[in-house]
Amino acid sequence: MSTSVTNIEVIIDETAAGVAIFERFSHIEINKGELFKYAVMHLEVPPHIKESDFDYLQGKVPAMEAIQLEFIEFTGDTIYNLSKDDRNITSISELVGVALGLKYSTLILNTNPNKFKKIGKPVKGKYLDYSTVLNSKEYEVETKGTIKKHHSAMKNDIINKKTNTSLKAVHLRYGVISKLKRIGEPGKSKCIILDDPPQDIIANEDEIFKTQLWAYASFLSYILDSKYYNRYVKPLAKNRLRSVRINNKKFFTKYSFNGNLYYGECLIIG
Structure with a gap:
């Protein structure tokens, strides 16, 4: 029976066993x-865009949903790819792969999707899709989606990317392969998790810090006048992250949580 929510089983590959x-x-x-909120991060952000990548892409969610919604069907434990066109079949599978891979990543890392960024193309070699920094540790994830019965080719591609010696060292690189179904096909959808062993490597948090600062800029634009907002944005645009300043007096309230002080209102849902 078609539903609006699905619950996809996670399968830990032998490469990720024991992690x-x-x-x-x-x-x-x-x-x-949620699926389209995450899937839209598959799109490219034009170079002239100054707002955060996440905020820009979230504005494109309604357009993506309007185009692709009719080709995706949920049941309680399965996602079906309804497209008949070979090219769109691949596109739908990739979008769902991005969505499930990033949703899984936010769950296991207990973080937010706006902290992920696309990985820039290196000078040489293969590379993964998205990265984030959490507690001074960098994580990279490769997302894939397919309707094929076998995923060995995708698994090998992820493993080859992770073993690229020209890539910088990070704490953990892993892959998420989402297996969709065609209508009438038996079985249910699954997400296969692949891994290489974690390493104790301290990350440079500047890039993720910059991503977060741009995300905050969209909210600050509503509460700061142009004078103070420009003081925030100008050094950020010039990549002078340590020069970014926020006038705390512009916030109406503040609160403490888990030993940290936060400015702004706290919404409690219960």
Whole structure:
């Protein structure tokens, strides 16, 4: 029966066996609205865009959903790719792969999607899709989606990318392969998790810090006058991150949580 929410089983590949972080969630629950919120991060951001990549792309969610929604169907434990066109079949599979891969990543890392960024193309060699920094550790994830019964080619591609010696060292690189179904095909959807061993490497957080600062800029534009907003944005645009300043007096309130002081209002849902 068609539903608006699905719960996809997570399968830990032998390459990821014994890694505790992957055992935190055995299923990925996602609704169609969430799917497009994550899937839109597959798109390219034009170079002239100054706002954060995340905020820009979220503005494109309605357009993507309007175009692709009719080609995706949920049941309780399966995502079906309804497209008949070979090119769109691949596109739908890739979008769902991005969505499930990033949703899974936010779950196991206990973080937000706006902290992920696309990985820039290196000078040479293959590279993964997205990265984030959490507690001074960098994580990179490769996302894939397919309707094929076998995923060995995708698995080998991910492993080859992770073993590229020209890439910088990071704490953890892993892959998420999402297996969709065609209508009438038996079985259910699954997400296959692949891994290489984590390493104790301290990350340079500047890039993720910059991503977050641009995300905050969209909110600050509503509460700061142009004078103070420009003081925030100008050094950010020039990549002088340590020069970014926020006038704390412009916030109406502040609160403490887990030993940290936060400015702004706190919405409690319960």
